Amino acid sequence: MAQFPLATAEPDQDSTLVLNMGPQHPSTHGVLRLILEIDGETVVRLRPEIGYLHTGIEKTCEAKFYQQVVPLTDRIDYLCPMTNNLCYCLAVEKLLGLEIPPKAQWMRVMMNELTRINSHLVWLGTHAMDIGAFTVFLYCFREREDILRLFEMVSGQRMMTSYFRIGGLALEPPLGFFEKVKKFADRFPGNVDEYENLLTGNPIFMMRTKGVAYLSPEDAIALGASGPTLRGSGIDIDLRRDAPYSGYENFKFNVPVRNEGDVFARYLCRVQELRESIGMVQQALAGMPEGPVKADAPKVVLPDREKMKTQMEALIYHFKIITEGFAVPAGEVYQAIESPRGEMGYYVVSDGTAKPYRVHMRAPSYANLQTLSRMCEGQLIADVIAAIGSIDVILGDIDR
């Protein structure tokens, strides 16, 4: 493969121009830098340059106790904190062999689907804004605000929730929480109709997205794409259905798949997922089991406040967990779940101590970003913008 040009390098031919898009650019969604070689308005070559949001989270994990890693995971893919929480917790729970009570599992599914809606709303808003429909952006953020309020109710935080803990949830959901979720879930399908009214049938939107940034199924697989980016190319893979975790097998949902492989197909997949997700939230509300939200594992799960203050044993466990963490049996585990962006995987290696030996995240955005060159070369600059939006990358997820 030919060497890609650096931003400072001279273009290959006299007729082309090297355009540096980002890291400060209105529509590269954070700090993505794209080095474009353009001929007029046509993109000849495209190379994504990443690393501007490198936080060193993977390395930091090695210096933390297992339970202290949870807040770090929020900050990886900051649009779906709970999905990250869940994936990490599931991985460690697998190593520990913990049994999670059903209520915690259902809550996890419900919160995960709300997180998916939250993430997709940000995607839809910014994608529409990139294409020029600014109003959709604010409509989406209006509903996102409601979801963030729900997050705040359960976890005290709007974005960096850290609500899932190893062994269950941090807290019981507060009184009145389920009613609020119900209210939101009843209203939300109407809001999705509203977004679709502005976009789905709009001739300009279709002109901008149909047949644009095509990704063939073969390329999608070869480049490791996952999630709606893959399903938009006609490959029917969804880990929630194909490798169920955290009780997803109890839920009924469809996996939207489109065969066109263009921006519009990926758009339709995600919008349909919004509807499927809200359906799953409804199912979770209807079938929410009773019981504890934490596993019965005193050496791993922090005791309740009240128990800690009244029982000697609980106080000792609390002290031990906080000061020395808990040892996790030696071994390694890979846990993959379906994040809003695709296959999110946590590979956790334990050497038997209280701190992980290695935590590696398989970030869906990282693999999805690889497809961008394939999608955009030969297209116009405006299509690059549409394509970036359609693969929905989060830079925190890529750089870690």
Add this chain to the structure above:
Amino acid sequence: MSITTFVIISLIKSLAVIFVMMTAAAYSVWLERKVSAHIQNRWGPTKVGPFGLLQPLADGVKFIFKEDLVEANVYKPLYIAAPIIAMMFALTSIAVIPFGNWVEVGPWGTYLQVTDLNIGLLVILGSTSMGVYGVALAGWSSNSKYSLLGGLRASAQMISYEVSLGLALVGVLIMAGSLSVRDIVNAQRHLHWNIFFQPVGFVVYLISAYAETNRAPFDLPEAESELVAGYHTEYSSMKFAMFFVAEYCNMVTVACLATLMFFGGWLGPVGGPPIVQALLPVIWFCLKVFFFMFLYVWVRWTLPRFRYDQLMAFGWKILLPLALANIVVTALIVAWRG
């Protein structure tokens, strides 16, 4: 009329028109912010004055106090000239636009128009086309890639849509038989508004006008999600403000033109005491212009943006043939009816 009276009246009219134009431009920014806010479940400006009505003043003061950055690599003469050109031609075209009919103040009487040229329409079209120089030169002299792309897009777009804009008006001209804006309006008396006779011409004009003023869904020269800010990426402070005001002035101009050409200008029900009779036409005119301004804002905050090639194809393959067909049909009918 003596030469002194003529000069004084002309000066007063010019100053008044420039003042009105600038105020209109400033308040269309306010209108835009307010309407877009309400479309999007927001409040828009509320802090400065009642309903945020003094916001345009605050914006202007802010622009004046901003640092006027000039990039080291720009070609200075043109870099400075570009916003002036844009602004100048945006203001020129208003000179031939009549706001109302004959008014009398004491012994003096005048048309509410700076000057009534018999080729008024050509002046408007000419000066709006000259405006593209401001944009193209800004893009080129900034010496920035985004500005260059924006400037290129702007020149191509404005020149292409200029054609269909002009041709869309030819139908009206054939019917009125004059290039003077005043005559065209007077030909629309008794609700014989051209919109009823020239619906196709009107639609083509309206769409071309959006493109001509770089408004969404045709705001490609400054498509912020692609080209950052397009041709004015490297401009700051008052230089940027001049482009900004020029854009809104152009909007007002094309809205005025739409009103005059298709909506009967200042014509409307008139009656009552003399002072009301004198003022009512102006009010009708302003209301009609306001309608078009509102339409601009409404469309901008509803529709996504075209892609560059789609825009050009739309202009040349759809609008232009439509405008031409409209001319042929109009000409045939006018000739047939004698």
